[in-house]
Amino acid sequence: MPVASSWFGGPKRLLWSFALVLLLPAVAVGWLGLRLIDQDRELESRQRLERRDIAGERVVAGLERAVAATERQLRDPRSGISIQPGADALLVTMRADGLDASPTAHLLFTPDPPRAAPEPTTEFTDGEALEFNGSHARAVESYKVLARSPDETIRAGALVRIGRTLRKMGRPIEALAVYEDLSRITRSHVAGLPGDLVGRRARTALLAELDRRDQLRASARELQADLVARRWALDRGTFVSYAGQVREWTGEEPPAMAEREALSDAVDWLWQEWRRGALTSAGRVVRRHGSTDVTVLWQPGAAAGPGQGDRVVGLVAGPRFLAREWVRSLAPVGLLDVAFVNPDPQVPRAAPAAAASALRRSAADTGLPWTLILTDKPGASDLDGSSSRRRVVLAGLALIVVVVLAGAVVVARGVSHELDVARLQSDFVSAVSHEFRTPLTSLQQFTAILNEDNEPPPAKRRVFYQAQARAVSRLQHLVESLLDFGRMEAGAYPYRPEQMPVGPFVSGLVAAFRGDGTPEGFVVDCAIDTDSGDITADRDALGRAIRNLLENAVKYSGDGRRIDVRATRRGRVVAVSVRDEGLGIPHAEQQRIFTKFVRGAASRMYGINGTGIGLAMAREIVRAHGGDITVESIVASGSTFTVTLPAADTARDAIHSRGSS
Incomplete structure (x- = not known):
């Protein structure tokens, strides 16, 4: 113990010395291992970027081939391109005589609805004058005469006016019956709209005013189903107005309504562009409707004339069509997930996941109608087993650290124990020496007195002898205690x-x-x-x-x-x-x-x-x-x-x- 103290300056410094001797190599090995892992991670990152760039170029080239193939089919009338029912796309052919869309059932409204025949007006002059002057009852009688006309158009106009007048007179129940009759007229128009549509909408609105909730819900759902099924050839404005009002009555959105509305809106835009002569050359564009992006491609026909071709074929495609028809051709790439983003900077969009590590290819760079966001597919980021290699290195480092720490703990505990034992033994020796010193000092003093030349008196000599006897007894007690304790610990007492x-x-x-x-x-x-x-x-x-x-x-x-x-x-x-x-x-x-x-x-x-x-x-x-x-x-x-x-x-x-x- 004194030697250790002289070398290291004390027990605490001894423990610190052992700790440093054990921990310094561990720290050095750990630092080297972490540097190795960092270098490996940096190398993997560079390789991943290179691999992603190559895969990104393949994705862009593959999409360009897929889109170009579709455009060739649009350009060639003999290609026989068609859209299967249920697909998220519409094939549109625009000519001077009108527009054809396939499948027609996918359209919610028609960009060029047929013009309705002019409605008669002179027949209703007398009744409208009475209605305007407040003679509602006489106006109703005048309209009822016209409601029996063999001309269905006159009969539909009369029923609309009867229902309107009855509502002014506060007779809504009779007005409901009139609108019910009007909803049965299917071949005539009122104010440019189909008579049965006008009658059903007016009847449903009156049920809402009367708060007949069950009848209102049933009537609104039937009207909504017929609107979505495109029972009537409506223009965009009429459909949006009627569909919005019916949505308020039912409180629900039909399945795939947003998707079909986005496709129909894109077809309407394409038709309007054709009408104003803006489709003289091929084009690609992405249109946003609500939260849905629709891709629009168009190709002028072979017989295009100056200023405006006489035939333009277009494709209006939703997100599902892109994933099924175009992204499917990218299957050999297999390393990246592809996201199509509207390139219009004014269109709000949510940041794609893993945007920080994503590869971005703008529409201006690729010539495609979208901005492409390319991200690694889950599980595709490991390269040449680098992650496995790092795990092995980390496991080895962890094992080294655990072994070193365990060794440090064992050594520290052992040294601490030995220091405690040495200190206890030192304390024991000091205490026993003190205990022995007291009776020995007494014996020495009384022996010196008794050895003096002057003989002490008998009484005093007896006191000295008794003191010596007590000191001897104390020494004997100490020695016997130590010996007995040793035998007790050894199990030999x-x-x-x-x-x-x-x-x-x-x-x-x-x-x-x-x-x-x-x-x-x-x-x-x-x-x-x-x-x-x-x-x-x-x-x-x-x-x-x-x-x-x-x-x-x-x-x-x-x-x-x-x-x-x-x-x-x-x-x-x-x-x-x-x-x-x-x-x-x-x-x-x-x-x-x-x-x-x-x-x-x-x-x-x-x-x-x-x-x-x-x-x-x-x-x-x-x-x-x-x-x-x-x-x-x-x-x-x-x-x-x-x-x-x-x-x-x-x-x-x-x-x-x-x-x-």
């Missing part, structure tokens, strides 16, 4: 058990302790339960253990001057307790004080003598008898040491088994 009553045994110990000269002012009280019973024990050994507790109670009493000794029966065990009102023991020390050579902080603070083996010997003796010793203490309030021993019927077996071990 010869216990001689005998059955004896607890009361007389404890009372005799207390009486002997008082007779040996208890310090002045101490009161040692002894209370024995009448049914405390018998124990089987070695009288001398157990007496030494309890006497040690009494001596400690005196030494650590502080200002307290009372010691209480109790002996009680607790079921199958007998308990002997020694309580003082002294200095107390901190909770952190209450288990360590039973370890050999360990002395509490109070002994050092108040200079209390001792060897540090008294409580360790007491516990060894008690446990040899099959019992145990415990302590309860509060600082500055005293301590209670309790010895528990088995009753006489089990004690002898416990002692024998302990002695044989």
